[in-house]
Amino acid sequence: MEAPALKPYYLPADAVWFITGCSSGIGQSLAQHIAVTFPTQRVVATARNVASLAAPELPDGPNILKLALDVTSPPSISAAFDETLARYGRVDVVVNNAGYSLMGDAEASPVGNADARALLDTNFWGAVDVTKRALNIFRDSNPKTGQIGGVILNVSSMGGVLGSPGSAYYHASKFALEGFAESVSKELKPEWGIHICNVEPGGVQTKYATSSLRLIEPRHPAYAGGLTDAMLGFINNRELHKVFARPEDIAVAMCEIVGGGKEIPMRVSLGSDSYGLIKQKLEKQMEDLEKYKELSCSMGDPKLDHVTNLVG
Structure with missing residues (x-):
């Protein structure tokens, strides 16, 4: 079934934002945008190294709280x-x-996939543990202040809907996050007023190709000349990134999603590349679904209302 219907969300004028990964990129731009454009709102900007949050990248002030946070550490989250x-x-x-x-x-x-496991610990399990604590605060703590519910924005990616060569573990982390978020959204009672949204940017002019990118090394010789090489070449060609969205634009869009006084959707693609490629992927998926409809529906009881009412 669909997630329980929620009323449109109205962001308080003195809203408190808790943002992970603010040392650069989208997180830093979002914190800056809120601080400058919405001075009555409060920003909790976090990063593994709190020194990376120093001014002028992020201004100081009574409505700015800078905290060290390692999302792979539950005590740090708490x-x-x-x-x-x-x-x-x-x-x-x-x-x-x-x-x-x-x-x-x-x-x-x-062997052991230590590098991949570390990525999942940050991209997926870190978001899971932050989400779990957020749900508790939205449901149990916020009402004590007169404010009901809240919003969780997951910075996913178009890579949470479709996969590209050379990034299997990254895509696995984003697919996992999107599935987790969709399932959790259906567990929440409407009266809690909790909204969850996966934002799915395409290419963004961030440090994705530098400090935010790690490589599996050494490369496997059998894959030389394959599509992973082409993708790495594209990622490393900074000139080609000029067509990407600016992190400032992503920040503005995220504020619009939350602050527009509208129903907050489960997913929003950000960037013409994200929109176009996701649309292409879904159209191909629908084509394949219909192509194999006869085979798909040739087994099991066709009267599955009791299942679809639960799963959707």
Whole structure:
């Protein structure tokens, strides 16, 4: 079934934003945009190294709280949220933005997949643990201040809907996050007023190809000259990135999604590349679905209302 219908969300004028991964890119741009454009709102900007949040990248002020946060550490998550509640009393929007990418041939990942597991710990499990604490605060803590519910924005990617060569583990983390979020959204009671949205940017002019990108090395020789090489060449060609969206534009769009006084959707693609490629993927998926409809429907009881009512 669909997630229970929610009323449109109205962001408070003094909203409290809790944003992970603010040292650069989308997280930093979002924190800056809120601080400058909506000075009555409060921003909790977090990063593994709190020194990376120093001014002028992010201004200081009574409505800015800069905290160290390692999303792979549950005690660190608890400490950051506890300090936020002690300072502001509630949290209205939680943005799961912390993450990085791992590129290379999946087969070449070392035995035990330590590099891939570390990526999942940040991109997926980190967001899961932040989300779980956020749900508790939205449901149990916020009403004590007179504010009901809140919003979780997951910075996913068009890579949470479609896969590209050389980034199997990154895509796995984003697919997992999107599936987790969709399922959780259907568990929540409407009266809690909790909204979840996966934002799916396409290419963004961030440090994706530098400090936010790690490589699986050494490369597997069998894949030389394949599509992973082509993708790595594209990622490393900074000139080609000029057509990407600016992180500032992504930040403005995220504020519009949350602050527009409208129903918040489960997914929003951001960028013409994201929109176009996701649309293409879904059209091909529908084509394949219809092509194999007869085979698909040739087994099981066709009267599955009791299942579709639960799963949707």
